[in-house]
Amino acid sequence: MTSHWMLVNAVTVVLLAAVSRPLHAQPGKTFGTAGKEKTVLKAGVEAELLRHTGKGFLTHMWFGGDFKDYGLARIRVYVDGEGAASIDMELMMGHGIGFQDDGAPWGVERVGKTGAPSGIYNTYRIPFGKSVRVTAQRASGGEEETPPFWWIIRGVDDVPLQVGGIRLQGNARLRLYKVENRRVKPLDQFPMYDTPKTGMLYMVTIAAKSSSFCFMESCVRAYIGGAKEPLLLSSGMEDYFLGTYDFNKGRYYTPVAGVTHLAPNAEFSAYRFHEADPVFFNNGLRLTLRNGEESDGKVFGCQPDITAFTTYVWVYEW
Secondary structure, three states: OHHHHHHHHHHHHHHHHHHHOOOOOOOOEEEEEEEEEEOOOOOOOOEEEEEEEOOEEEEEEEEEEOOOOHHHOEEEEEEOOOOOOOEEEEOOHHHOOOOOOOOOOEEOOOEEEOOOOOOEEEOOOEEEOOEEEEEEEOOOOOOOOOOOEEEEEEEEEOOOOEEOOEEOOOOOEEEEEEEEEEEEOOOOEEEEEEEOOOEEEEEEEEEEEOOOHHHHHOOOEEEEOOOOOOEEOOOOHHHHOOOOOOOOOOOEEOOOEEEEEEEOOOEEEEEEEOOOOOEEEOOOEEEEEEOOOEEOOEEOOOOOOOEEEEEEEEEEEO
């Protein structure tokens, strides 16, 4: 009897193992490039760092160097031969850092900064169907005509894209939508992202500056599929980034959210990932932010002043 049950258990283990393995699984192919102390960032020139043909996604980018307005250098990702880059980011803001904050070292799985001013990395999954091209361009001339620059970029081909353990459709593409230095009147609401498309919200970075932190009372709102009433993603701006009481304990960095800049002159920047907390939408999403918060004539906290906002919203669309 014992031998019989041992045989049955052994067969069960083998069958379960077979079921758990993906059918016809094939290993992917890794590609990439690196630049060591290259003088490619001539003023006004968009330098190509990577060009690749295939079907897959980027998995890693890292950047080094030290020159004037390093954090304002632009990184662009062109997918499938597009003429205008669907990802066009300032180097620091694209990694969740506002005001060129030099704080380091810190890092989580998806983003981080290990040095001053560089050692900036990400592991964003940026999919492409035919090709991908990555470029860099300086924001200004600076003292050095062509300062040395370092980079590492890698990706994989022939691997299904999963984000937060969820397999996305083959035509999913990561796009970046920006609002830059928008001056918003007290209690006004403005769209950070507005589309009729279908997709998944991935990441939001907000940088703001005002005369006080009264703008922190703002709730982040998601109007999904043309809805008149929003899904509230927070009860205040600081708790959207997992904080409390205007970040009274200072900066922090977690895999879900972090505060990368916090200054007493009412400046802050923070990042928020939705990879483990997905916000899916069908037939449209309008994602909004408000300068402060008011309801039924009650202003929460204190009366905000005019506030300058820069927002980066990363979205997978299909």
